[in-house]
Amino acid sequence: MAKTVLVINSGSSSIKYQLVDLENGEGIASGLVEKIGEPVAGHYKHEYQGIKHELEEPTATHEVGLKRVLDLFGKYGPDLNEAGIVAVGHRVVQGGSVFPKPALVTEKTLAQVKSLAVLAPLHNGPEAEGAEVMMSLLPDTPQVFVFDSSFFTDLPAKASTYALNKDIARQYHIRRYGAHGTSHEYVGKLVPEVTGKPAEGLKQIVLHIGNGASASAQVSGKPIETSMGLTPLEGLMMGSRTGDIDPAVAFHLIRNAHMSVDELDALFNKKSGMMGMTGFGDMREIHRMIAEGDEDAKLALDIYVHRIVGYIGNYTAQMGGLDVLTFTAGVGENDEIVRRRVIEALEPFGVKIDLEENDIRSKEARIISTPDSTLTVCIIPTNEELSIARQSAVIAENGDSYGNKFKG
Numbered sequence: 001m002a003k004t005v006l007v008i009n010s011g012s013s014s015i016k017y018q019l020v021d022l023e024n025g026e027g028i029a030s031g032l033v034e035k036i037g038e039p040v041a042g043h044y045k046h047e048y049q050g051i052k053h054e055l056e057e058p059t060a061t062h063e064v065g066l067k068r069v070l071d072l073f074g075k076y077g078p079d080l081n082e083a084g085i086v087a088v089g090h091r092v093v094q095g096g097s098v099f100p101k102p103a104l105v106t107e108k109t110l111a112q113v114k115s116l117a118v119l120a121p122l123h124n125g126p127e128a129e130g131a132e133v134m135m136s137l138l139p140d141t142p143q144v145f146v147f148d149s150s151f152f153t154d155l156p157a158k159a160s161t162y163a164l165n166k167d168i169a170r171q172y173h174i175r176r177y178g179a180h181g182t183s184h185e186y187v188g189k190l191v192p193e194v195t196g197k198p199a200e201g202l203k204q205i206v207l208h209i210g211n212g213a214s215a216s217a218q219v220s221g222k223p224i225e226t227s228m229g230l231t232p233l234e235g236l237m238m239g240s241r242t243g244d245i246d247p248a249v250a251f252h253l254i255r256n257a258h259m260s261v262d263e264l265d266a267l268f269n270k271k272s273g274m275m276g277m278t279g280f281g282d283m284r285e286i287h288r289m290i291a292e293g294d295e296d297a298k299l300a301l302d303i304y305v306h307r308i309v310g311y312i313g314n315y316t317a318q319m320g321g322l323d324v325l326t327f328t329a330g331v332g333e334n335d336e337i338v339r340r341r342v343i344e345a346l347e348p349f350g351v352k353i354d355l356e357e358n359d360i361r362s363k364e365a366r367i368i369s370t371p372d373s374t375l376t377v378c379i380i381p382t383n384e385e386l387s388i389a390r391q392s393a394v395i396a397e398n399g400d401s402y403g404n405k406f407k408g
């Protein structure tokens, strides 16, 4: 029987899962729950042996969603007790300073992940719940946490430190932790293969733009900057998050609109970004509205692109040059308009893409810049699940770097 890893990737409003065959890296079964916590019906998709099963049902919490996913496995297969599962890998967004590497799920690491939820309010809680649900279902299978923030643990101090009072920063563990690191690392590592450029000395920017969105700058595969900070709120404009904003906006709203901390948190994280400006967080809806002449949607897209271009300029200057720019995640992989708009802004620097190549919808990693472009531009589909599966299998077998070993 094939050895497999079941990967649970809880996003802010979604659960993605995949049963990964370790030998060929392919998904034996996979699925998705969307719109968790929203009043409208959530969308479930479960795929096994080439057959898709879909249903619509409101899903109040990630726990409810995951239990329903397990029902789908029960109904449509495969049987998780017969699927050769050597580990369950859980994506966790925030590992703080505690987890520079993946960790076995134990009572202690579970409590640590929960306590780090203050630094990733939309993510860590549901991710810990996911581990609890799976531990009760598969108690004899090792469970592993793989952290988004680990890749950015060694960011240079000048990039990871806020210009904040140093005693307060130390006391409250305030620094820039970054997120989406599993994706930035996975995609960044593929760039030399896709472009034929040597990894040594390579200066690259990866744009992970999905519902959450972030950019990273990497030199020789090591991150030197990233746009998410203490939490995944900082940086680019996102589906429902503001991205960069003057913190004085919060003071202003506390003083003048009498908002509470929880209200501000919800405003910046859930009711802003594309959603807050247009009523929709999904880029496909934004394009539809623009086609209908909606001015708010047009402005929202202008800001979205403006921010990305600003980060590219910033990071290029920080690295003293740029060899490769890569688009990944839901928008990066599927949205030819956003890619074209970003590149148009870089045209004065001699950056050119092949518009036909840009328009092709494909799951293949590829170069979309022209041979005479001053910059190589790529699209590389991310695969956080595959990366998590591989890392989880190693930890399940050898134990983690904190001294935990699975005693099944």
Ligand SMILES: Nc1ncnc2c1ncn2[C@@H]1O[C@H](COP(=O)(O)OP(=O)(O)O)[C@@H](O)[C@H]1O
Pocket (backbone or CB within 6 Å): 011, 012, 013, 014, 209, 210, 211, 212, 239, 281, 282, 283, 284, 329, 330, 331, 334, 335
């Ligand atoms: N065909 C498409 N065209 C444009 N945007 C798309 C398309 N498909 C997905 N997206 C965008 O990708 C987002 C989801 O990206 P994804 O990386 O899966 O996000 P997350 O992991 O944060 O949930 C959607 O909200 C939507 O904005």
Ligand SMILES: CC(=O)OP(=O)(O)O
Pocket (backbone or CB within 6 Å): 010, 011, 012, 013, 093, 148, 179, 180, 210, 211, 212, 213, 232
């Ligand atoms: C960190 C983050 O924003 O993750 P996601 O995009 O999956 O919500």
Ligand SMILES: [Mg+2]
Pocket (backbone or CB within 6 Å): 011, 210, 212
């Ligand atoms: Mg994601």
